[in-house]
Amino acid sequence: MSGDQEALDSWWAPIDEAVLEALAEAHGRLTLTAIAVRVGISEDAARSVVAMLAEQGKVRIALVELVVSRPPLAVAPPRGYGSSVSSEERADLRRAP
Numbered sequence: 001m002s003g004d005q006e007a008l009d010s011w012w013a014p015i016d017e018a019v020l021e022a023l024a025e026a027h028g029r030l031t032l033t034a035i036a037v038r039v040g041i042s043e044d045a046a047r048s049v050v051a052m053l054a055e056q057g058k059v060r061i062a063l064v065e066l067v068v069s070r071p072p073l074a075v076a077p078p079r080g081y082g083s084s085v086s087s088e089e090r091a092d093l094r095r096a097p
Contacts, residue, residue, distance in 0.1 A: 012049070023059065
């Protein structure tokens with residue numbers, strides 16, 4: 001690791017630790033807005049820190065939520081879907097999320 005990288009890592013370390021501590025206190029789940037408020041950084045900074053922590057394997061980003069309710073989209077059948085697919089496999093495909 002270069003000296004510049006070490007300096008950058010040490011600069012971010014207190015912020016990384018504050019984000020990890022905030023997550024631990026909240027039982028592992030917070031919005032980016034809540035992280036930003038608890039740590040005292042902007043939401044964009046929280047997004048960057050969380051992305052870096054995820055890249056390092058320290059956190060996992062696990063939820064993307066649809067804000068506006070809408071009906072499910074029609075999905076084209078998978079390639080090769082047809083007579084070579086059993087009726088049980090078709091039923092499984094229909095139930096798949």
